[in-house]
Amino acid sequence: MVSKYFLLWVLALSPFIVSGQIRQSKLIVPANESYDFRGSDIIVIDTLIMMDSSLIILNNSKKDNFIHAKKILIQNACSIIGLGKNGEDGKSGVRGTTQSAPCRVGQDGSNATKGTNGHDGVNLTLYMDDLEIVGALVINLNGGDGGDGGKGGRGGDGGSGTRVCRAGNGGSGGSGANGGAGGNGGSVGIHCRNCDDLHLIMGNKLIIKNFGGFGGIGGEGGFGGRPGLGPAGDGKNGIRGKDGRTAPQGKSGIVNLSRN
DSSP, X not given: OOOHHHHHHHHHHSOEEEXXXXXXXXXXXXXXXXXXXXXXXXXXXEEEEEOTTOEEEOOTTSSEXXXXXXXXXXXXXXXXXXXXXXXXXXXXXXXXXXXXXXXXXXXXXXXXXXXXXXXXXXXXXXXXXXXXXXXOEEEEOOOOOOOOOOOOXXXXXXXXXXXXXXXXXXXXXOOOOOOOOOOOOOOEEEXXXXXXXXXXXXXXXXXXXOOOOOOOOOOOOOOOOOOOOOTTOOOOOOOOOOOOOOXXXXXXXXXXEEOO
């Protein structure tokens, strides 16, 4: 029969989740491997050790993530990643139909669809008593780039003319679509009770990237269709569609470093 004390000892060493929180006495992320938050947004731990080139991947389905630890030890080239997802590109418009019937105007090209917005980076708050960084820790919470707008469809060509009717004009090109806005960078709060001034290691041992994502580029307007030709007069070129607008870049996140 298994002793109840043995079961309690096993549970004490294993991670468990309470109300969306991951609670664990000690977490070691091995070299060149990653640890995923796995559906939670809060981890409470006594000791966190990140070995060389290890990663912690935050839960980007949650706006805010939290790490509470008594002691954190960072080796070389470690990263905490909470990037916003990039937006999707818009779809291009469909080309207008070229007229086979004489003297008819070509069909207009259809308008494109807009690129979707980039997602915001994760907001990360770290609470700890002690922090030791041997090499460097990169916290990357950049916002996602916006999707590019689709290109407008080209106008269809006009039908040829006859002796009794003028040739058809080319169809107008469809409008290009606007790009999606870049996502905002996530904000970072690092609160360490027994640390020296963390501002002194910023850009060296502690590197924070929380820039806004680039805005999507506006799609080009579709070219107008070619005119038909005929003895009674040629048609006119179709009008080119309007270009879409390039979207703005997302805003950078806030960085708050404190000792408390």
